[in-house]
Amino acid sequence: MEKVEVSVNKEGGIMKTMTQNNRRNYFSLLVIAFCSSSSVYSQELNYDHPDKKKFTSTVIFQNGEEKMMNGYGEVIYGEEYFSRPLAERVDLGYTYVVSSRGVNYPEKSNEENTGVRFNITFKDVILGNGTGFDDPTYGSQRRDALSAAFRYFSDIINNSGQADVQIDPSFFQNISPGSTPPLATSVAPSNASRGFNDCLAFRHLNSGTDPSNSLPDGILSFNFGNNINYNYDYSGAPTNSQYDFYTVAIHEIMHMLGFTSYCNADGTSQAANNVFTAFDEFLLNPSYSPLLVTSGSGSGLTVAVPQASYLTSNDLWFDNLNGVSTPVYAPSTFSAASIDHFDNLRSTDKFVMNYSLSKGEYYRYLHQDEANALVRLGYDINISMATAVEDLPQSNSDARIYPNPATSGEGVKINLQGVNKPEILVVVYDMLGRVSYSKVVMNKGSGPLTAIDPHNNLAPGMYIVIGSSKDELFNQKLVIE
Ligand SMILES: [Zn+2]
Incomplete structure (x- = not known):
């Protein structure tokens, strides 16, 4: 018998919903982004x-x-x-x-x-x-x-x-x-x-x-x-x-x-x-x-x-x-x-x-441990680069994304202060509605700060950043210069 398990894949579930729809326009993406995570049928190897x-x-x-x-x-x-x-x-x-x-x-x-x-x-x-x-x-x-x-x-x-x-x-x-x-x-x-x-x-x-x-x-x-x-x-x-x-x-x-x-x-x-x-x-x-x-x-x-x-x-x-x-x-x-x-x-x-490892399960960063x-x-x-999580700065809780505008290669951060959801999906779209970067951020309680695109792949231009869990959290324009 093959081992087949049903589990909720915290990362894969939301991500799949997003990427499947990446050809739609920004507004329908916005709606889809707020759907909650789905289950994944996973066979472990x-x-x-x-x-x-x-x-x-x-x-x-x-x-x-x-x-x-x-x-x-x-x-x-x-x-x-x-x-x-x-x-x-x-x-x-x-x-x-x-x-x-x-x-x-x-x-x-x-x-x-x-x-x-x-x-x-x-x-x-x-x-x-x-x-x-x-x-x-x-x-x-x-x-x-x-x-x-x-x-x-x-x-x-x-x-x-x-x-x-x-x-x-x-x-x-x-x-x-x-x-x-x-x-x-x-x-x-x-x-x-x-x-x-x-x-x-x-x-x-x-x-x-x-x-x-x-x-x-x-x-x-x-x-x-x-x-x-x-x-x-x-x-x-x-x-x-x-x-x-x-x-x-x-x-x-x-x-x-x-x-x-x-x-x-x-x-x-x-x-x-x-x-x-x-x-x-x-x-x-x-x-x-x-x-x-x-x-x-x-x-x-x-x-x-x-x-x-x-x-x-x-x-x-x-x-x-x-x-x-x-x-x-x-x-x-x-x-x-x-x-x-x-x-x-x-x-x-x-x-x-x-x-x-299960089907649909994936990691782009190491866990802090x-x-x-x-x-x-x-x-x-x-x-912080290994985990894409840093300590929270003391100011600017209203500005979720900073620096903004950012210089290409600078590394963009997200302030999750006051956000109580355990995980946040962050998706960066270009102005044509294409996904340029996405990541599920584990919110570890005291308000982590997460780098967007730590590998500096975002080309100069204007982007829309959406952070979501089951409810809307924020969306904000980001300019990379
Ligand atoms: Zn091993």
Whole structure:
């Protein structure tokens, strides 16, 4: 039996109503915007592959060579093209260079960028296999959507290094009765030192020094089974029958950045004895004490094996910033997804790092706790850009949108002071009534301030901004100069 669930999708419901009608004129849009959310029929798929050991990787030094080894002791090989000049790989279309300036800008280069840079190498394209990211019909949309997801991380990570990402050949598993295939795989290699290890992506992004010239800093792979209907349009919402590819990409990149655990069901490590991830260091047991306790140091350091029942207690936590404990997925039956995710069922909020994704469900930003988790892992994160939520300013509660006029690239904010609705749909229309930008804003009580178009895609011109929930809240002209 396929698992079919009926749920109200907070984001997808309203969004779909809006985008379906985006050719109508502004006044009918206004009316439609005030309709309440609708239900979504959603089939959940797990994000990640069920054989986690296969995608757990540590770097070892063997016969004078650096190699990666998975949890079964099998060697994982890096792409030989990593040793070729970057400009050549970009010219061949094998590698996309993604920075906050865009894709392959500045061209092919080692020029200075603000923020981090991801060098994404597509094995489908190198192989010319005509499938996945090399598919003649969908390949470019897939590469663009994945690049956009990396671009998001370029925008929010303030460190100045880079990461070499290998996109392994795509795989093709269909949804069938009794089979719910994973959407993707992610590998975050790290060293196998005793204690808590930073992954290679973190080390390269943080220090700018490549931990290994011959090995990738992370490996991703995606399932393009032909009956998995993806939405590749990251500026629009998926339909109720689509899985959102950008959301899957954000999720897998988070794992690659170090949001992952080595914990086995019995509390030992998938990698090696006493070897855990940086993420593992922040796990809390049901008493809110560290799950994994170290003693000694250096080669004598040990990590005590925790009480195994904790791993299936439904009561593990991530010791997040500011004393916040975020629920960690630890269901009563241990699975590959256990400990590697946050848990929507134990929260009133929704996380992109939940273990599964439903049709029609999508995220364009991290939850505050997820952005904060990256800070915990050591990254320098622009939290307001990551979550599109900032603290409320003290004035101007009547002017909902400011600055206005805004300069292109400035970032436009919305003041939700005095608004009590839990979520607000913000839609920006151009003067022809076309949707230029839309987002559901979670109103977290004390009056959040939300950036419109943090990626600065709005061209100069005049726009109508409508903020709505079940009642009209506001509509206002916005000028981008
Ligand atoms: Zn996952």
